[in-house]
Amino acid sequence: xxLNGKGALVxxxxxxxxxxxxxxxxxxxxRVAVVDRDESGASRVAGEVAGLALPGDVSDPEVMxxxxxxxxxxxxxxxxxxxxxxxxxxxxxVAELDLADYRRIVGVNLDHVVFGTCAATPALRRAGGGxxxxxxxxxxxxxxxNDPLYTMTKHAVVGYARxxxxxxxxxxxxxxxxxxxxxxxxxxxxxxxxxxxxxxxxLTAEDVADAVLAILxxxxxxxxxxxxxxxxxAPYGFRGIPGPAGSTxxxxxxxxx
Ligand SMILES: NC(=O)c1ccc[n+]([C@@H]2O[C@H](COP(=O)([O-])OP(=O)(O)OC[C@H]3O[C@@H](n4cnc5c(N)ncnc54)[C@H](O)[C@@H]3O)[C@@H](O)[C@H]2O)c1
Numbered sequence: 428x429x430l431n432g433k434g435a436l437v438x439x440x441x442x443x444x445x446x447x448x449x450x451x452x453x454x455x456x457x458r459v460a461v462v463d464r465d466e467s468g469a470s471r472v473a474g475e476v477a478g479l480a481l482p483g484d485v486s487d488p489e490v491m492x493x494x495x496x497x498x499x500x501x502x503x504x505x506x507x508x509x510x511x512x513x514x515x516x517x518x519x520x521v522a523e524l525d526l527a528d529y530r531r532i533v534g535v536n537l538d539h540v541v542f543g544t545c546a547a548t549p550a551l552r553r554a555g556g557g558x559x560x561x562x563x564x565x566x567x568x569x570x571x572x573n574d575p576l577y578t579m580t581k582h583a584v585v586g587y588a589r590x591x592x593x594x595x596x597x598x599x600x601x602x603x604x605x606x607x608x609x610x611x612x613x614x615x616x617x618x619x620x621x622x623x624x625x626x627x628x629x630l631t632a633e634d635v636a637d638a639v640l641a642i643l644x645x646x647x648x649x650x651x652x653x654x655x656x657x658x659x660x661a662p663y664g665f666r667g668i669p670g671p672a673g674s675t676x677x678x679x680x681x682x683x684x
Contacts, residue, residue: 428558428643431456434502436495438485438543439512441468443612444562447636448509449476455640457507460498464512485512486534491542495550505550509639510543511562515614516576529576536580537587544591548600556599558643561588563604565653568663581606585651592649601648606663607635608655628656 435452439445441463449459453476463469466482473480479501483490499505516532518525540561551557566574567581588604595602609615609622610630622629638660642652650662 428507428640428646430507430643433457433506434460434498434504434554435507435509436460436462436481436498436505436547437509437511438462438539439562440472440509441465443614444607444610444632444635445509445511446472447632448511448639449473449478451633451636451640452476452507452509453478458502460494460501462494462512485539485543486531488538488542491539492546495543495546499550499553504554505547506554506557507643508543508547508551508557508559509562510540510559512539513562513564513614516574518576519574520576532576533580536577537583540584540587544587544602548595548598551600552598557601559588559591559595559600559602560639560642561602561604563588563606563651565606565608565655567604567606568651568653589649589651596648601646603642603648603662604651605635605639605642605660606651606653607638608653610635630654630656 430452435457437445437449437459440449440461449461449472453459459476459478460481461469461473461478462481464484469480469482481494481497483494485491513536514532517528520529544559547559561584563584564581566578567585571578585604588602592602607630610632612632635654638652638654641660652660653663654660
């Protein structure tokens with residue numbers, strides 16, 4: 428995808444995967460708005476990429492429309508939106524529930540993807556089309572018993588991106604989910620030693636950013652791309668899902684490899 432002169436917005440851009448994607452988009456010539464609730468981190472990364480720092484809590488329904496509008500006004504257009512801010516749960520959420528923590532994780536991991544997509548779509552249309560990538564996780568494709576609430580939100584992001592990606596195609600807007608395995612970022616800082624001690628390979632934030640750029644380059648929509656160490660990123664196949672006898676599964680169930 429030609430990035431030179433394009434306008435981009437990255438949520439969770441102050442750290443980890445978001446910061447790596449902000450840098451790669453800027454290297455390609457895009458002007459980048461760095462959104463994060465971590466105000467100093469957003470300013471630091473925005474400074475590095477000569478972009479725009481937009482502090483805010485993306486789980487607030489009023490924040491994404493405001494920040495999208497600011498980015499579009501500053502750059503004169505918006506072409507690429509990376510909805511990536513995310514967090515883990517502080518509870519399993521299976522025998523009892525801390526409601527505030529539940530609302531927090533659903534607000535960041537899921538609501539913000541919906542708020543961000545709805546806020547960005549009119550701006551992307553005005554630019555003549557564009558691309559949205561939402562960060563899900565390998566936990567959006569497979570069970571993860573140590574964090575069911577996180578896993579639930581990431582499965583929802585995969586379902587939303589695959590469906591919205593098809594719904595938006597008529598507008599020239601593409602949307603995909605990226606599904607990384609464990610990546611060495613502050614999000615997994617507490618488990619990092621366990622991974623390295625067990626010889627478990629971790630992705631770098633740059634590996635995931637390369638996959639996001641590959642998704643933008645591919646130009647497809649409605650796909651969920653897995654990213655794993657030592658493998659080429661690729662759209663997940665969703666093969667073998669049973670339908671009614673004699674039916675052909677709808678194309679949404681057979682996309683990808
Ligand atoms: N690190 C991994 O192993 C891994 C694997 C798969 C998916 N992911 C996903 O990748 C995304 C990025 O995570 P990361 O690993 O770079 O972690 P990170 O902690 O380095 O970055 C997450 C960023 O999101 C920001 N953020 C969180 N809640 C916010 C809110 N309400 N409003 C605004 N900003 C908010 C944080 O301040 C932080 O800068 C997340 O969605 C995460 O679930 C991470």
